[in-house]
Amino acid sequence: MAQNTDTALVRRMESFFPLTDQERRALAALPVIVRRHAAKQDIVQEGDRPTQCCLILEGVACRYKILGGGRRQIFSFHIAGDIPDLESLHLRVMDHSLAAVTPLTAGFIRHEQVRELTAHHSRLGAAFWRETLIDAAIFRQWMVGMGRKEALGRIAHLLCEMYVKSQAVGLTDGQSCPLPITQVEFADALGLTPVHVNRVLQDLRRMGLVVLTRSTLTVLDWEGLVRASEFEPLYLHQEPREVT
Amino acid sequence: MAQNTDTALVRRMESFFPLTDQERRALAALPVIVRRHAAKQDIVQEGDRPTQCCLILEGVACRYKILGGGRRQIFSFHIAGDIPDLESLHLRVMDHSLAAVTPLTAGFIRHEQVRELTAHHSRLGAAFWRETLIDAAIFRQWMVGMGRKEALGRIAHLLCEMYVKSQAVGLTDGQSCPLPITQVEFADALGLTPVHVNRVLQDLRRMGLVVLTRSTLTVLDWEGLVRASEFEPLYLHQEPREVT
DNA sequence: CGGACAATTGATCTACCTCAAAATTGGTGG
DNA sequence: CCACCAATTTTGAGGTAGATCAATTGTCCG
16 A cells, blocks of 8 residues: 555656656655545544645545535545645645545645655655645636536536546546546536536537446547537646656 | 835735744845736736746736636736735646736746745745645635625625735725725626626615725625625634744 | 435526616826 | 716616426445
8 A cells, every 4th residue: 555655646746747766765755644534524624723634545535615504615526646635734724624525545644744845855845836736726717617607518627627637647448537426516516506417417418428427427529528618728737747 | 116025025924924034034135026017908828938926016916717708707806915926936837817907016026036035945935835825715715606605695705805805914994995896807706797796786785784986895894794795714814923 | 125325307486697778987188 | 177988887678597496216235
């Protein structure tokens, strides 16, 4: 398992720039505690003051906030290699919660270890910072959807995004990727009702763009899906690897 | 003017932790080029690869993206002391644009200078990082509004937020703060139509919560506004100053 | 095999949009 | 200093995407 945690982090960092041996060794030396979480279980809650952050190793997690009246807004979905609560490194109090969507394996790293690492390896610090900036870019893109797109484009866009993110960490298989997210969760992420999500997903199927099972997304017509969603992957900042 | 730029940055940093003399000197030594922008003028555009970032000294700026069909989504408004494109430090290509909302005075600092600074002063680096994390927290809060609140709560929330942010940089006067933002801009920020924004603002006035002129917000009933908007300022992370 | 959760369907309702025009406002040039 | 222009704000009437409420069906898993 220790090897898994290393490769996840190392691969993630190397998508920014090639690591030196020293940097690779420093990452591998990070003490990581691996823990499993049941589906729907909170990992960190709004109001907490975490002393560690959480590297997703397997499964899907989401960040969310609950309002009065049972309304919920999901801000992001996270897959293997993501560190969804990295921001807790510099924001003492959590302003939202982090939960497992599916059964989850996660590695926990103490803040002090991360601070130590970034202090001594400024390029790794920059890479971590960059991760949080990409998170923010994704938030902005979701805002575009919720503010200025109709339900169909909004849902299609999320499917594109999840597919591309899965691809980047090698989770795609042919034209399929894992997507174990319920329609209720889609609704809470997109600012819609489960009922409406259901109807629009049927439209997407009828248009021959995708097949969605309970746990898998298959993209039948990528071009069509991109067009329907106005998807432009620039905001994910998956630049070709170059030396800095 | 050099003094203005210094105080803006220094004050902003000190809201995180008390600076050492050394840190204060390093900030003051940053070469800053001051420039004025007319209202509605772009400062940085989507697709640009900036080599500097922009410190707002006076006026209001916004970040936005344009979609086909003339739809626009505004992501944030920025006032004195903000560095709205700080993220360009680690994301090579701009995935959105930055524009002046009002006539604007801004100071520009070269990336290399900022990198130099953060490399030698890791606490300042952390403070800059933190700024971008708070931006992201505000994005999340706007998502909550667009996804799960009706227009009245959404608008009221933005008014609360702008008031509190103004207060933090000493721009409030009694129960008023500058808010030179048109209803069209509100609409593009909130995912609404200008027509609907107009009607809801009238409701807020009729409820006796606020007075809004073209350039100034006056809060008549803060409690009422907070209740109507479900405003909880935790997400702004304006913690009491403490030593790190 | 049962029980809970997830997906689906149908009927009705409403917050917000669209389109169009009028009334205000503020800045600018003469 | 005033008159005018362009941008904003405001008003009205009708339309629609998506919400709400309430079942029903399907599916996974112990």
